Amino acid sequence: MMSAQTRSGPSRSPYVVGAGLGILNTLAFLTAKRGLGVTSAFESTAALAGRKVAPDLTQVNSYLKARDEAPKIDWETLLAVGLPIGSFLAARASSEPWSDDTSPQRAQRFGANGGTSLAVSFLGGALMMFGARLAKGCTSGHGITGTSQLALSSLVFTPLMFVTAGIAVRALYGRGES
Amino acid sequence: MRLLGLMTGMAFGSLLQRGKLARQDVIIDQFALRDARVVKTMGTAVAVGAAGIHALVAMGLTKKDVKPMKVGGVAGGAVLFGAGLALFGYCPGTSLAALGEGRRDAMAGVLGMLFGATAFVRLYPALVPLIDAGGDFGKLTVRRRLLERSQASNHELARGS
Numbered sequence: 001m002m003s004a005q006t007r008s009g010p011s012r013s014p015y016v017v018g019a020g021l022g023i024l025n026t027l028a029f030l031t032a033k034r035g036l037g038v039t040s041a042f043e044s045t046a047a048l049a050g051r052k053v054a055p056d057l058t059q060v061n062s063y064l065k066a067r068d069e070a071p072k073i074d075w076e077t078l079l080a081v082g083l084p085i086g087s088f089l090a091a092r093a094s095s096e097p098w099s100d101d102t103s104p105q106r107a108q109r110f111g112a113n114g115g116t117s118l119a120v121s122f123l124g125g126a127l128m129m130f131g132a133r134l135a136k137g138c139t140s141g142h143g144i145t146g147t148s149q150l151a152l153s154s155l156v157f158t159p160l161m162f163v164t165a166g167i168a169v170r171a172l173y174g175r176g177e178s
Numbered sequence: 179m180r181l182l183g184l185m186t187g188m189a190f191g192s193l194l195q196r197g198k199l200a201r202q203d204v205i206i207d208q209f210a211l212r213d214a215r216v217v218k219t220m221g222t223a224v225a226v227g228a229a230g231i232h233a234l235v236a237m238g239l240t241k242k243d244v245k246p247m248k249v250g251g252v253a254g255g256a257v258l259f260g261a262g263l264a265l266f267g268y269c270p271g272t273s274l275a276a277l278g279e280g281r282r283d284a285m286a287g288v289l290g291m292l293f294g295a296t297a298f299v300r301l302y303p304a305l306v307p308l309i310d311a312g313g314d315f316g317k318l319t320v321r322r323r324l325l326e327r328s329q330a331s332n333h334e335l336a337r338g339s
Contacts, residue, residue: 073180082189136255137245142245165209
């Protein structure tokens with residue numbers, strides 16, 4: 001399944017990378033008093049953009065009224081901006097070939113990077129973000145940061161999300177022996 | 179603070195890229211139970227992070243940042259999130275990392291994520307009762323709950339049963 005190409009650069013072991021993420025999360029708590037998380041930045045960006053571009057269409061004022069904190073461009077927003085930059089630099093540093101490969105099972109179901117595949121990605125991304133904001137966290141905010149703190153909400157969210165995704169993956173792509 | 183966020187994000191992105199988590203096949207294979215890379219990575223991150231964060235809290239250098247346990251929001255959100263993740267093949271963090279690797283599926287999905295966030299903002303006032311449905315247990319951690327319980331039972335013991 002996994003490509004067996006040997007590549008240069010630091011370890012790719014999940015344990016080494018996982019330890020790195022744990023240390024990074026600890027550093028985030030030390031320096032910013034909060035942990036790794038991705039989706040709250042999307043919510044505040046949507047609210048800020050909505051206020052600027054289409055306040056009536058997005059009814060952003062009733063959102064702002066219902067929220068206790070005003071959205072702003074902050075640590076979390078820049079974290080979401082830094083993420084693809086870091087990934088880009090890491091890929092370049094180890095001179096990995098530019099690749100647009102997708103999951104073989106998913107490509108079989110929706111095609112690889114065709115119109116259907118891109119439309120399903122858009123829909124999936126929208127649904128996922130909507131769910132993340134209902135729950136106030138994602139795989140990072142709940143799955144890693146919340147469970148690290150033994151937060152009850154995260155200990156409910158993470159297994160429930162895993163089971164739902166597992167069922168949906170089986171339903172969409174089958175068992176797909178490989 | 180913003181520069182700090184940018185640097186944290188860059189480190190986060192490079193770790194996800196190194197860990198092969200910016201790949202759709204790795205994510206989907208995890209949920210199809212063909213490959214355990216995601217669980218191994220997350221499990222290690224939680225073990226190391228839990229030790230680090232709790233040590234910092236004990237030293238008074240930070241405080242916990244816990245999301246509220248609102249039953250409707252957390253349970254409903256988890257189900258929608260899982261379904262969306264299966265369709266997309268990435269989670270939010272890994273999709274941003276995949277964006278940095280130039281994957282087109284990820285670009286479409288990140289646009290979808292912006293759309294989803296906008297829809298959430300638009301519908302938020304109507305969603306509040308749904309999020310609060312089933313109760314709000316607040317920013318509870320299991321550790322604190324256990325402590326409260328043991329204190330309560332100690333108290334009862336002290337009162338002489």
